[in-house]
Amino acid sequence: MKKLRTKQAVICFIGVAVCKLGFAGCYPFIPAYFAAAYLERGGRLLLGIGMFLGMAFMLPLTLMTKYVMTLLVTIVIIKLAEWVNKGCYTWIAAFGAGCSATLLSVFGEMLNVRDGMRTEMAVLEGVFIFAATMVLSRIIHSFLEFTFMNQPIPEIKSNEEEKLLTYAKSFQSLSDIFGRMNVEHTSFSAEEMGRMQNEITGKMCVSCDQCALCWEKDDSPMYGYLSSLLQSIREAGKTNRDIEKKMEEYCPYMQEMTAEALRIFEKASLNMAWYNRLVENREVIAEQLDAMAYIMEDCAKKQKNITEECRSNLQDIAYRARERGIKVIDEQLWEKENGRWQLVMKVMVKDGCVTTRELTKAVAGALNRRMIPEKDTKTLIGKGVNLYTYEEEPRFQAIYGVARMVKDGAAVSGDNFSFLEPESGKMVMCLSDGMGSGSLACKESEMVIELVEKFLEAGFDVETAARMMNSAMVMKGQEDLFSTVDISELDLYDGTCRFYKIGAAATFIRRNGIVECLISTSLPVGVSYKLDMEKSEKDLYNGDFLVMVSDGVLEYLHVPNPEETMQEIIESIETNNATILAKRILERVLLFTGGKAADDMTVLATAIWEK
Template identity: 25%
Template sequence: MWKRFFQRGDSGQAATATSAGIEKLPNRLGVKLAGVQAYLGRTSTILTVMAFFLGRAMILGELSPFAIAFYAVVLRLKRSAARPVLGALILGSFTTNGLFSIWPILVLALLGYRFVYGLLSKKKALTLGTVPFVVFLVDSAVRLAGHTATGDMNSYGLMMSLVDGFLSMVLTLIFIQSLPIFTFQRGVKELRNEEIVCLVILLASMLTGLHGLHLGLLSFENVFSRYLIMLFALIGGAGVAAGVGVVTGIILTMASLMAATQIGLLAFSGLLAGLLRDVRKIGVGIGFGLGAAILTVYVNDSSSIVVALEESAAAFAMLLLTPKNFIDQVSRYVPGTHQHSLSQQDYARRIRELMAMRIREVSSVFQELSRTFAQISSAQQKAAVQDEVMNKTFQSAATQVCKGCFKQEQCWEKNFYQTYRALFDTVTLIDIEGGIAKGDIPKELTKFCVKTDAMIPALTGAVEISKRDMQWQNQLADSRNMVAEQLVGISSIMADLAQEIRKENHVSADHEEHIVAALEHLGLSIRSVDIVSLEVGKVEIEVTSTGATSADEGEKLIAPLLSEVLGENIVVTNKRYWEDENGVTMTLSSAKLYHIETGIASAAKDGRMHCGDSFTALDVGNGKFAVAVSDGMGNGERAMQESSAAIRLLQQLLKAGFDEQLAIKTVNSVLLLRSQDEIFTTMDLALIDMFTAKTEFLKIGSAPSFIKRHGKVNTISGENIPIGILQEIDIQTVEEELQEGDLLILMSDGIFDAPKHTDDKEGWLKKKIEDFESNDPQEIADMLVELAVRINHGKIIDDMTVLVARVAKYKPEWATIRLPGVQKLKRKGGQVLPDPDKLVPMT
């Protein structure tokens, strides 16, 4: 993450009006220090600076496990930086220990590890997992050898050697987790909690290298430790800052027991600083200063209070000078921060782009396949096939009759065109008449052909064969056309899906936080809110709630509140319960302007178990509602199988996004291929737009449909054959603008043909429907079936099905909930407009 920071220019802006003037200063400095940032962006430079301070780091004045652990990890992960790191470690150790003390032992440990590393690497026996154990053995062995050489070997020396080796091993494990962030060997998406702790330990270990460095009364060690805690308080909040304070205090205490009081001070100060981070840098500084002042009063004298406050002020000044873009870059990798949420959204956006690109590629493949089939079945190809069949007809007859004839050369070489024309006219006559008498033979053929008695039967037989060939060729061409249309449909669906995936929903974490805060304002326990879309009329939000007090909490509380926040009616469209966690995930979507109430009644012929009619009423998506009735050929189980198969396939095609006409053509093709028997079924389909109530009727061999409005009944009818008979079907469409309260009645021919006593069945049914006083769809469906049975003296003379749909205006069951302090989300044309004010209500 540091690499990205150093390679980016300064683009930060002030976070709040309070700190705007102060934060402009580091932004200007960031521009001036661009050259320095570019230099520090080199990995080896960063690691070398870190190595210098780790070389100075000591524990209890005699243990230095940091150096060999750091060098071992750098040698493994970033070997190109190993030499400058080794030099920096030795130089850092020399500046704090001098020529005498443990400096020679440290150098021998580093060189000894380099020698062992070289031997094991040649044998390929050293892995990243074995590095900590090798560090332990080398460090302990060198220190034991040093004690032995100086004659200082005793139980205390043995224990301290082993302790130093053990600490080196533990620090190696820690550095393995934290150093990849600086060596850029992994694409960091976010830091896990363990990695954050390891990173803090690494940084705190560097701070111990500042021990003993002062500027007047100010300790560099204390100033930078306070700066580190303030930085993490600003980025991660109270919890992260308190944890950093504890870890930093412990590491500093290991270097000097005099710093034991720092643990509580740093942790408490970090906690207060994190609690005030909403006021940005100013709040963090005030919170940390208060914490430091309060605890210093209890643990130190008055003079120490002034020094502690001065150190905190120096750290706060460093925080003010820290460029905002650096803070934002670090925040991207800390879970729970706003910048991390933006980073996750950006990552999800790239994934969506990749998915959309792959889907578009597959869509292009289907489009190309469709063009290929369409070219094969084009008019030019059909004409070429017809010419080929005609040529085969002539060739077959010529092979049978003309072979061996003394006039063959004269007919087929010298007078080819005349011969071809004569045969063509003869074949045309045979095709039209079905045969040809001897007296009807064209004169052009009798002029030059001396074998007409043999030629006519040969041509007749060849024409019959050609007819069968042409029939199969036409069926094959029609099938190719249907496949081409279906491939175009699939390609269109996939292209639309890619477009939906690519849509930028312009939803930020602020809007999700805004909704969570509004719901929690009602006292609800909300685990998460995921916004899929905020487009007007196409809102889709998933809310996960825990500990729900009511099964219809979503309908009574969540949906009304979101309706107020979004400015449109929202309803619960789906629920998923999590029994093990006592939670529920609700999908909330835009309510349609209209909703459809349906009633269905059906009866099988002679009271049988199986009715040959099938029906469906379902929301197919995209704001459309489909109602359909299908009447299978005949009665009983076989008719039921055919009609139900047609209805089920139609349902799936419409829900998948297929155009309704292409869906019906596909159903027709499937019925043709299901059996060699003559199988057909009618299809009566109505698609109702639930935003405009505009309805499209598609009728294939079905009985008339009726629309009842204000007591008057209109008829929708079509004249065509059922599906499953011919490859090419005529789909008649009728569009009607329905209104609130309209009744749409679809029926099978068992109902329509029930009034045997009259020829005007349509008029008779219209009159009866007009006489019905009820507007309840189910009651009307029941009354129509009962009427059809009653006029036939109680007999069910055919399968009967009635589907009644009523168009009703959507009326929310619960009023919207308006809460004080909760703002509405501003939207325009589906875009969420930026709002300079904070969306989340403050309590």
């Protein structure tokens, strides 16, 4: 604050010195400098007193009267503009100062302050005042505002980035360790078969009187018979009768040995199942550790601060904002990895309120880019310090429509959907079809949608969010309750759309009346810890439509090729309204089903338009 007051005092002293600058009998720098400095709201009284004293000591009475009147008219014009719009544009102040000086010179006789100036000279003085005010306003504003700034918005410190990267590497290492441990067993090895054989003989044969006859003779066939017995149990789940008959000739306890072999093999099979379950859990944990490592690496990615490189642009923003009655306290300009800019700024209004739209105009005009405030931004700027974040405006906008029908006899639909924007310029459309219908299917698909939404809002990308969601559904462990997942991620900046399908029905893209079909053959979520996800990517353009449907829409068309029939249905509907398109698709499908809904039906239609 002391530095600011010092600078205001400097502005005042310069104003006093300006009163001495004159040529050809006129002093145009006085009204020009005063108008430019007066637009800065601080130190106005000190500026007025200083320049009045300067004119009193340095100018003759007639000229002093003229320029005092000019300054008074300029003050009135600026005050009126600020009263109407909370701010005064520089050109208004410059025009007022120039016109008032010209008129006072031309009609000097009426005011008894004629200074002998010709009309042509008075007009030239007014033009000079206008131009000088425009130039001096920029210079004075930069001197006051951009050589004195508050503390900048803090960046992530380098040591914090290093810590995050270290944590990410640690989680990745743990994931690799779990990955190396994950060796699933589908059959028993020779070593395990040998251990089972030793366990059987150790329990049944050690206390038998004929043990020496069966196992100590080199030509005893018991080794081969017992091995064949275990092999038959492994392959068929029961003993081979022919082997049992051969063993009965040598072993009087054949029935007991067979029963023990089945028991031991059943125990070994149960242990293998538990081991494989442990392997699956390790795989799930490994995927979750991978996801944690990814999000930490993403958080550690440092955006490039281009504040100093674009200092002139930021000065222009503050200048334009000041004209609208908004004071910029601090600004930081960032460049993201994708090359798009993000502006973070602190602003305030001295009196009353100013709409955010005015600040947006100042930002967009100064940066020469289409900038918009982030969603949920306040619409009015008040007296307190307000933090605003601006992003580049996307090239496209997406408008969606929904049509759905509940299965006949069911109370709720087993289909659930979501449209969300996890970050600026991204739109994600998600459709989940719970197996079956009714409340159980609804709860299952609703849980899938909620998990995907939460992971996306937490900062995970779509693929990682889908894998995390699948891990959660697998660990949930409820049998016979699975859900399909159909996700479309649209980049509104370049029109790229990525499709992620997990057991989902086909997706359709309509462009210029021609429909393209994307078919999936993957399994639903929750079936296996190894997610079966099909990915594809397409470029969408102005006027394209994206149609996503649940399984119930295609399965009950009762035609050999339901995807082809759906393509024909979409091609036959002429509309540019997403909601109407979704409703008409469902109406056409009901013509094939006789007006009955044998399953839950949901149609999502999204229209892509250039702004």
